[in-house]
Amino acid sequence: MNRKVMGAALAAIAAGATLPAYAGVITDTGLTLGSTDPAWSVGWSGLVTGTSSGFDANAVLVTSGVPSPPWQPNVPGVNNWIGVDSTATIAGASGDGTHRYQYAFTTTIDLATATNVTGAVGYDNFFMGAFIGGTVNQTTGVYTQGTEVVTPTSLLGAGNENKAGFCRDGDGFLGSSQFPNCTVNFAFNLPAGQYSLTFLIEGDGVTDAFFLNQQGVTLVPQPGPITTVPEPATLALFATGFLALGLSRRRRALGTDA
Numbered sequence: 001m002n003r004k005v006m007g008a009a010l011a012a013i014a015a016g017a018t019l020p021a022y023a024g025v026i027t028d029t030g031l032t033l034g035s036t037d038p039a040w041s042v043g044w045s046g047l048v049t050g051t052s053s054g055f056d057a058n059a060v061l062v063t064s065g066v067p068s069p070p071w072q073p074n075v076p077g078v079n080n081w082i083g084v085d086s087t088a089t090i091a092g093a094s095g096d097g098t099h100r101y102q103y104a105f106t107t108t109i110d111l112a113t114a115t116n117v118t119g120a121v122g123y124d125n126f127f128m129g130a131f132i133g134g135t136v137n138q139t140t141g142v143y144t145q146g147t148e149v150v151t152p153t154s155l156l157g158a159g160n161e162n163k164a165g166f167c168r169d170g171d172g173f174l175g176s177s178q179f180p181n182c183t184v185n186f187a188f189n190l191p192a193g194q195y196s197l198t199f200l201i202e203g204d205g206v207t208d209a210f211f212l213n214q215q216g217v218t219l220v221p222q223p224g225p226i227t228t229v230p231e232p233a234t235l236a237l238f239a240t241g242f243l244a245l246g247l248s249r250r251r252r253a254l255g256t257d258a
Helices: 003-016 152-156 232-254
Strands: 041-046 054-056 059-061 101-111 115-123 126-132 147-150 164-167 172-174 184-190 193-203 210-213 218-221
Touching: 041 059, 101 115, 101 210, 115 126, 115 164, 115 193, 126 152, 126 184, 147 184, 152 184, 193 210
Parallel strands: 164 172
Antiparallel strands: 041 054, 041 101, 101 193, 115 184, 115 210, 115 218, 126 147, 126 193
16 A cells, blocks of 8 residues: 555545534423423522522423513423523512522533533523532522533623623613524533533512523534544554555665565
8 A cells, every 4th residue: 555545544534533513412491391391490599688499390481471572482392481480470579670589590411522512591680600510409499609601791791791681672681673582692611521500590589580592503512632443444454554655665775666
């Protein structure tokens, strides 16, 4: 085998070493025809005196109390807002637009390789960050933070941290003209593994809901070195090529190469 043939063989192997794509690693919220979402939990706790707390292993689909517009529209059975109940409102809460409650919306993701995780979220009222790991106390609803992977500033840009994640002029991050595309894109990198992923939201207790959408989003593995283990037939091909190359060099050294 000459160098040209060996080069062609290497090129063919390199061409076949493609990176896989991962779509839908994070389950869309409300991907169910039931009243609760088995892929997402929610814990909530009061930030001021006189507020309640709780935990739902399966977050409730919000089917009323979150009008559209300005919120991203629900698609029943495909993508839905989730909260503590069907109205996303805690009994006795005041809709004063303040930080009265904290909500931890949590799911699990499983990455086969290092991945640039992307998606889009909608929320009311305030985005406080996305975290890997951490724990939710199922009695008090309090979330102990893990490693932050999305900050309010990286999601919304400096100066927009107190904007709600929906389409409304004034207090919404997206203006009314953006409806019905009322979600905000995010992205972060993770190595291979299984993780708990929590989105932390704060609100006033009235229509405090969360929406994660991956419709049309493809999660692309991070670029990096590709390790390919050749098949036995390819290894034999390489061995033959290296042997031929070695014999050719020896003949040239002895002055016998034709």
